Structure formats: structure tokens, C-alpha cells
Amino acid sequence: MQTAEQTLDEILNLAAAHFNVAREKLSPDDDFFKTLGVDSLQTLDLLTKLEKSFGVELPDYELQGVSDFRTLAGKIQARL
């Protein structure tokens, strides 16, 4: 099973690709709503991609209040 750091790294790469921003502009503790300038509907698209990439199902109520990549990675890691 991959480590939490690997999961975090993969999420950052996916988010950068999905929202077409340079990977270097994202850091683990960024508030992704502010950094990426996205809304909740756009984050649903990212959620779909993350579920597919990690092969997990993430109930969106588990993500309420989650706004940084590190915490998001923890939620995904818990389901691997």
C-alpha cells in the first residue's frame, strides 16, 4: 500500500493537471478553494477524478470542512 506522502503527492499532481496550474504553485496546506479559485461544483469534478485514480469511494459528507490537500489526502489514505 502506498504511503500518505505518495497519496498527497498524487493528489497535488492530479489537482494541478485538472485545474491546469503549475504543480509548484500548490502546496499541501493550501486552501484549495482559495489557491485554485474553484467552487464546490468544480471540486466535485476533482472528487470524481480522485475516486477513479485511487479506486476509492469518497462520501462527500466526509469531506465537509476539508479545504486543504493534506487533510484530503488523509481521507483518501484511510480508504486505501
Added chain:
Amino acid sequence: MTTIAAVHGVTFGGGLELALACDLIIADKMARFCFPRIKAGLIPGFGGIPRLKRDVGNAVVRDLLLTGRSFNANKAQQIGLVSQVTGEGEALRAARATAAQLKKFDRATAAAAKRFIKPIPQEELRREIDLFCELFASPAWRRDCGSLSRERMRSLICLRSS
């Protein structure tokens, strides 16, 4: 006539109910489905629950209706809600190809086949609309969304057999 829902993006609430009213649902891989109304103190009121019960297992129905969570197209296919998942942006093309296939066959034969599709219990449709109207007229909902009366709400909802 056989109806096909070509679904992409966020397909929540009434959008999901509309898709469920169709004979086939073809979703692009980025589609996402949800019945979020419980979050607003409501239930689906346009045949969503009876049709969901028709199509998927009861454990999933309970999960989706009681949690109000969303699920992706692959999950929708796994649970039997969606018959085809396509690449992003490809659902309409796939739906048209499916429609072209359906057109090849005798309509009466297709109608006969459809008669075996599990019917929606009419009483459940009526019960759903009654419950929806009761909840819609509740103080909690009224506080948030104005003062549509139960009678006015009922007149806005046109109940037809599936």
C-alpha cells in the same frame, strides 16, 4: 417509444429524477449523481424514490436517500442505475448511436419487451408526492423558501404514469 438520458456533469435532484424516468441512462465518466433534498428537509417528489427502488438494491437506496451523498458514474453503473459509461463529453454521441440501434427494430416488439420492465407502483408515486407536499408545507421548509401552500404545490406537480 424508448427514451434515453445522456448525462454529463452534476445530475442532482430533479435532474436525476428526469434521468430515472427514461428507459436507458448513458453517463459520461465525469457525471455525478445525488438526491440532496434531505439536506433541505425534503424528499424527491417526482418519482425519484419509486424509480430508484426499481433500479437499485435497497441498501443503496437507503444510503443515497438518507445521507444525500453524491456518487460517480462508475458507481452508478455498478449499482445498476446506468447502463453505459462513456468518455468525457461522449454521452450524447453514445446515446445517439444507441437510438440509431433502437430504430432498427419493430416498435411493437420493443413495446412488448418494455412491458416486462418492472412497473412503478402507482400508489408509491402518489405516496411520494403526498409526502413531498407535506414536507414542502412544513415550517422548516417554509422558513427557508417562502410560503407555497400544500395545495399550490400539488397543482405544480403533474403526476403521470411511467
